[in-house]
Structures are given as C-alpha cells and as structure tokens.
Amino acid sequence: MLRVLVNGADGRMGSQVVKAVYEDKELEFVGGVSVTSIGEDCGELAGIGTLGIPVREGLAKSLEDIKPDVVVDFTIPKVIFDNAKIVMEHGIHMVVGTTGLTASQRTELGKIADEHKTNIFIAPNFSIGAVLMMKVSEIIAPYMPDAEIIELHHNNKLDAPSGTAILTAEKINDARKAAHAEAAPDKTHESLEGARGAKVDDIPVHSVRLQGYVAHQQVLFGGYGELLTIRHDSLDRKSFMPGVILAVKKVGSHPGLTFGLENFL
Numbered sequence: 001m002l003r004v005l006v007n008g009a010d011g012r013m014g015s016q017v018v019k020a021v022y023e024d025k026e027l028e029f030v031g032g033v034s035v036t037s038i039g040e041d042c043g044e045l046a047g048i049g050t051l052g053i054p055v056r057e058g059l060a061k062s063l064e065d066i067k068p069d070v071v072v073d074f075t076i077p078k079v080i081f082d083n084a085k086i087v088m089e090h091g092i093h094m095v096v097g098t099t100g101l102t103a104s105q106r107t108e109l110g111k112i113a114d115e116h117k118t119n120i121f122i123a124p125n126f127s128i129g130a131v132l133m134m135k136v137s138e139i140i141a142p143y144m145p146d147a148e149i150i151e152l153h154h155n156n157k158l159d160a161p162s163g164t165a166i167l168t169a170e171k172i173n174d175a176r177k178a179a180h181a182e183a184a185p186d187k188t189h190e191s192l193e194g195a196r197g198a199k200v201d202d203i204p205v206h207s208v209r210l211q212g213y214v215a216h217q218q219v220l221f222g223g224y225g226e227l228l229t230i231r232h233d234s235l236d237r238k239s240f241m242p243g244v245i246l247a248v249k250k251v252g253s254h255p256g257l258t259f260g261l262e263n264f265l
C-alpha cells in the first residue's frame with residue numbers, strides 16, 4: 001500500500017483527491033493538510049482536526065509525523081514552489097497539480113529531486129481529454145500554424161492564463177518551429193490594451209472567468225478559407241482523478257522530474 005498525504009485537502013481538487021485515494025485499494029490515505037486544518041487519518045473526510053500552526057510548519061510537521069510515501073499538492077500558485085521543496089527535502093515523492101510553476105522553477109525542483117534522490121511529477125492538467133487536446137494541437141500546428149487559445153474557467157480560479165493554456169501554446173509553438181511553419185503576422189492595432197489577449201510565445205491566449213464553468217479550452221486553428229477548432233470540457237473535477245491516481249502510483253519509479261501526464265500514459 002502506498003501511503004498518500006494530500007496538501008490542500010479541503011480545496012475543490014484536494015477534497016476529490018482525498019476521496020479518490022480512499023477509494024483505491026492500492027493506496028492508503030494517511031493525512032490531509034490545508035491552511036485552516038491539518039490532520040492524520042481523516043476517518044470522516046470532512047473532519048480534519050486543526051493544530052493552529054502556520055501552514056508551512058504544518059506541512060513539515062505532518063511529513064515528519066506521518067511519513068507518507070507520496071504527497072499530492074493542489075494548493076495555490078504562490079506557495080507551490082516552497083511546498084515541493086519542503087516535501088522533497090524530506091525525501092518524499094511529490095505529485096503536483098497546482099499551477100503557476102515557471103520553467104526555471106521546474107528545472108530547479110528537478111535538481112532538488114536529484115539531490116534528495118526523490119521524484120517529482122508535475123502536470124498542469126490531469127484529464128485524459130486535455131492531454132489529447134494538446135497532442136492533437138501539436139499535430140495540427142505544422143499544417144495550420146495560425147492558432148489562438150480561449151480558456152474558460154470558474155470565477156474562483158486564481159491564475160490566468162491557465163497552466164493548460166500555457167502548455168498548449170508552448171507545444172504548438174515548438175511543433176510549428178520544428179516544422180519551420182510560420183503564423184501570419186498580426187496586423188491588428190489594439191485600441192484597447194488586452195483586446196488581442198495575452199501572448200504566450202506568439203500565440204494569443206484569452207482567459208474567460210465565469211461562475212458556472214469548471215475547466216474548458218478551445219484551440220482555434222485558421223487556414224485558407226477554413227477553420228479547425230478543438231474543444232475540451234472538464235464538466236466535473238472527477239475528470240482529473242484517474243490521472244492523479246496514475247501519477248501517484250507511477251511517480252516512485254520515474255527518477256527526478258517528470259513534466260506532463262503524457263509521459264505516464
């Protein structure tokens with residue numbers, strides 16, 4: 001049995017992960033940590049006890065007390081780098097779903113993993129449909145290099161653009177560069193700043209935040225007299241759980257840093 005601790009256990013994603021770990025016969029849920037609460041062996045999922053200590057200290061203390069095999073983190077972009085560092089310094093494997101890590105932070109975390117002979121897996125999106133949306137976009141990009149991304153999320157999301165949109169744009173950019181394919185120049189002058197979205201590389205990304213959405217993305221490719229649109233919708237956070245559970249089971253056998261769920265499929 002792999003012993004799993006969930007950081008951000010009472011969040012929208014963390015609470016789903018707690019349930020998914022509970023329900024898996026090969027995994028043991030050994031504790032949950034969040035800002036307001038920290039506890040061991042949450043018999044009743046909602047009843048995590050409070051220690052009343054700062055969350056950073058709370059994470060370190062729970063690692064020392066509980067000694068999990070794997071920590072899954074779904075917290076907030078501001079703290080994820082520190083969280084991952086603390087976990088790996090304790091020699092524990094880490095699965096990161098929290099968005100916001102830059103490429104250089106990921107590289108640094110990879111080095112820390114190597115130093116401590118522990119493994120870290122990071123994925124901006126754990127849903128199979130989103131992974132396929134990115135894969136298909138990579139395949140299309142050399143043939144239709146003009147692309148824009150619209151990502152649509154619930155209004156409580158803290159970051160924009162989404163981690164998925166950034167990774168999709170990077171993959172499209174890499175694929176069109178490798179094929180020496182170029183997008184048409186953008187001739188538009190913005191009379192209102194931001195009208196053309198944010199640019200990841202040269203790819204415009206538009207972020208929508210509205211109550212009612214969960215997690216959605218459209219990748220729009222334009223061609224000569226034609227359009228191709230790829231759309232993915234996560235309608236329920238359960239869509240991320242098979243990917244999270246797979247990562248928890250595989251992280252121990254993949255040394256150092258692994259980035260992206262496609263590496264485990």
Ligand SMILES: NC(=O)C1=CN([C@@H]2O[C@H](COP(=O)(O)OP(=O)(O)OC[C@H]3O[C@@H](n4cnc5c(N)ncnc54)[C@H](OP(=O)(O)O)[C@@H]3O)[C@@H](O)[C@H]2O)C=CC1
Pocket residue numbers: 007008009010011012013014033034035036037055074075076077079096097098099100123124125126127159240
């Ligand atoms: N990779 C993927 O497939 C997915 C990634 N995400 C990403 O996961 C992250 C979490 O999303 P979501 O569950 O919706 O967010 P929530 O706001 O619902 O949950 C955040 C959790 O983090 C805790 N938290 C808040 N501040 C801190 C802090 N300073 N230190 C430690 N923990 C803290 C909260 O504790 P408390 O409740 O006590 O305040 C809560 O448990 C986001 O970055 C999001 O983009 C989301 C969906 C899928």
Ligand SMILES: O=C(O)C1=N[C@H](C(=O)O)C[C@H](O)C1
Pocket residue numbers: 099124125126153157158161162163164165214215216
């Ligand atoms: O905050 C969310 O909800 C999500 N965040 C991830 C992202 O930023 O890409 C994954 C998914 O889109 C849901």
